[in-house]
Amino acid sequence: MTMVKNIFIRFFEYIGAQVLEKLEGIGSFTKHFLDISYWTFKRPYRIKLFLDQFYFIGNKSLFIIALTSVFSGMVITYQTYIGMKVMGAYTLVGPIVVLTIAKELAPVFSAIIVTGRCGAAMAAEIGTMKVTEQIDALEVMGISSRQYLGVPRVWATMLALPLLNLVFLFVANIGSWFVGVEVLGIEEAKYYSKLKSFVSVSVLFEGLIKAAVFGYIIGLIGTFHGFKVQGGAEGVGKGTNAAVVWGMIVILILDYFLTSILVKVLYEYGV
Amino acid sequence: MLESAISCRNITKKYGEHTILKNLSIEIPKGKITTILGYSGAGKSTLMKHFLGLVKPTKGELTILGNEVPNLNDDELRKFRKRFGMLFQYAALFDSLTTYDNIAFPIKEFTKLKKKEILKRVQELLRAVGLSDESLYKLPSELSGGMRKRVGLARALALRPEILLYDEPTTGLDPITTKMVNDLITTTGRTENTTELTSVIISHDIQATLKISDYIAFLERGEIIEFSPTKEFKNTTHPTIRKFLDLTTH
Numbered sequence: 001m002t003m004v005k006n007i008f009i010r011f012f013e014y015i016g017a018q019v020l021e022k023l024e025g026i027g028s029f030t031k032h033f034l035d036i037s038y039w040t041f042k043r044p045y046r047i048k049l050f051l052d053q054f055y056f057i058g059n060k061s062l063f064i065i066a067l068t069s070v071f072s073g074m075v076i077t078y079q080t081y082i083g084m085k086v087m088g089a090y091t092l093v094g095p096i097v098v099l100t101i102a103k104e105l106a107p108v109f110s111a112i113i114v115t116g117r118c119g120a121a122m123a124a125e126i127g128t129m130k131v132t133e134q135i136d137a138l139e140v141m142g143i144s145s146r147q148y149l150g151v152p153r154v155w156a157t158m159l160a161l162p163l164l165n166l167v168f169l170f171v172a173n174i175g176s177w178f179v180g181v182e183v184l185g186i187e188e189a190k191y192y193s194k195l196k197s198f199v200s201v202s203v204l205f206e207g208l209i210k211a212a213v214f215g216y217i218i219g220l221i222g223t224f225h226g227f228k229v230q231g232g233a234e235g236v237g238k239g240t241n242a243a244v245v246w247g248m249i250v251i252l253i254l255d256y257f258l259t260s261i262l263v264k265v266l267y268e269y270g271v
Numbered sequence: 272m273l274e275s276a277i278s279c280r281n282i283t284k285k286y287g288e289h290t291i292l293k294n295l296s297i298e299i300p301k302g303k304i305t306t307i308l309g310y311s312g313a314g315k316s317t318l319m320k321h322f323l324g325l326v327k328p329t330k331g332e333l334t335i336l337g338n339e340v341p342n343l344n345d346d347e348l349r350k351f352r353k354r355f356g357m358l359f360q361y362a363a364l365f366d367s368l369t370t371y372d373n374i375a376f377p378i379k380e381f382t383k384l385k386k387k388e389i390l391k392r393v394q395e396l397l398r399a400v401g402l403s404d405e406s407l408y409k410l411p412s413e414l415s416g417g418m419r420k421r422v423g424l425a426r427a428l429a430l431r432p433e434i435l436l437y438d439e440p441t442t443g444l445d446p447i448t449t450k451m452v453n454d455l456i457t458t459t460g461r462t463e464n465t466t467e468l469t470s471v472i473i474s475h476d477i478q479a480t481l482k483i484s485d486y487i488a489f490l491e492r493g494e495i496i497e498f499s500p501t502k503e504f505k506n507t508t509h510p511t512i513r514k515f516l517d518l519t520t521h
Contacts, residue, residue, distance in 0.1 A: 133363035140323055140357045141377050142349040 032146075032224045036154055039147035046152050053156035057118045058163060064113055065164050066171045072105060073097065073172030077179040081186075091190040095198035097176045098169075102199075106168040107161075107207045108255055111214035114161055115247035119222035122153050123243035126226025127236040135227070150227070154219030161215030162208045169207065206262050213258060214251050221247045273300035275334075276434055276469040277322060282331035284317055284493075291317045292328070293493040299486075302467030304456065306480040308515070309490035315473045318490065319436060322471065323355060324348045336433060353381060356427030360439040362419040364411040370397070370422050371407045377429045396425040400455055417448030424455060437472040441479055449479065457483050477516060481505060489515070 084090045135145045180186045225243040229235045277299035284292040291314045299305045320326040327341045364373050374393045400421040441449040488498040
């Protein structure tokens with residue numbers, strides 16, 4: 001009887017500890033978000049640090065974004081063509097691919113690539129600074145580490161990602177055109193006329209808004225896990241891993257909710 | 272009676288049920304070198320964090336340079352911390368910045384000096400800590416442990432602080448560099464500063480402490496069990512301190 005009682009107590013203790021840990025995590029993430037928001041509007045504005053980060057996130061991600069987008073555009077065109085040919089509507093391949101890429105693939109893929117490349121780098125860099133007391137050194141000098149390290153990274157990711165999203169969209173469409181027109185033999189005139197009929201500039205907005213929100217979240221998660229690092233090299237590894245894993249999970253979950261909201265706002269209410 | 276730079280009155284710090292500092296009182300004199308000695312886990316680092324306003328006491332009063340530190344808000348604390356310099360255990364240099372940029376960092380942040388003036392000040396500070404211009408554009412990874420400590424000290428002195436804190440300044444250094452750092456603590460701070468510089472050292476290096484300190488405090492389990500001028504401290508009869516002195520001097 002005592003043994004059963006002990007097992008029950010341990011079980012509830014475990015559940016309680018898990019709940020408390022998660023609540024603590026949510027609390028500290030909310031505090032991090034509020035700190036970043038607060039320090040965003042406090043002087044001095046760190047323009048140079050922002051530009052350095054913008055260059056690192058934007059320019060240094062261009063090649064990998066271009067490479068992945070061209071092949072994504074090509075493979076989606078191939079698969080869509082096979083499906084549409086059965087129904088005899090293969091001339092619609094162009095607009096279907098453009099809409100898919102503009103609304104979903106470009107923002108989500110760009111965000112995932114930036115999470116892996118830059119979210120991880122943010123967590124590792126800030127985490128290393130934390131374990132080597134460089135963050136304490138900043139604080140002791142009277143400089144907010146959140147303002148100096150966090151704010152430029154979060155805003156740079158938020159503004160760089162929509163631009164990378166546009167690059168993804170443009171290059172993926174070149175890949176799509178190449179496979180559709182040059183490889184699969186869709187008549188070029190039909191390909192363009194269907195594009196004109198179904199695709200408008202407003203399609204871009206959905207992807208751009210999503211990319212900006214994803215960018216902000218990636219910056220926030222990357223810096224949060226950097227500041228949270230404890231211990232030595234092992235802690236930095238764990239922080240980097242958490243930044244990438246949580247970044248990707250949150251992007252995919254958020255994508256659904258953002259889509260539901262944007263569909264309502266942009267199409268149903270005609271904003 | 273010497274004027275106090277740091278005054279702790281009945282400070283208690285608790286983390287949950289765990290008491291780190293117990294009713295601790297100490298008056299650290301202005302313009303002197305005071306070392307806080309103690310075994311690992313005695314509460315030395317927590318006490319240092321209180322001085323910097325990084326931690327607030329659960330109970331008690333803490334006055335530094337006339338400021339009631341626990342009552343300062345975040346903005347006031349940031350301004351207040353500019354009156355401090357700190358040499359970290361492993362120097363804590365920004366590893367993406369050169370020696371020049373590390374030392375110039377606080378100067379660029381908090382003064383309106385021109386580039387030429389900043390360079391002149393950095394060179395002055397480098398010379399004060401015994402380094403030449405050769406190391407000016409080297410990254411911390413290209414410097415030895417001793418050189419990094421000296422650059423860290425130069426950075427700590429950059430804004431002419433009123434209080435200089437040292438966290439284990441000689442840990443991990445060879446005997447020659449240790450002597451050099453100790454000499455710097457006793458000389459550089461004083462020559463660099465126009466006002467009287469108060470130095471507070473956290474250490475368990477008893478040999479160095481006896482040589483360079485004007486006052487020594489001994490912290491045990493969150494309590495100051497002895498605080499006296501170095502001469503008196505050497506002759507203390509307190510059994511714990513005698514044991515510490517005997518173990519570390521033989």
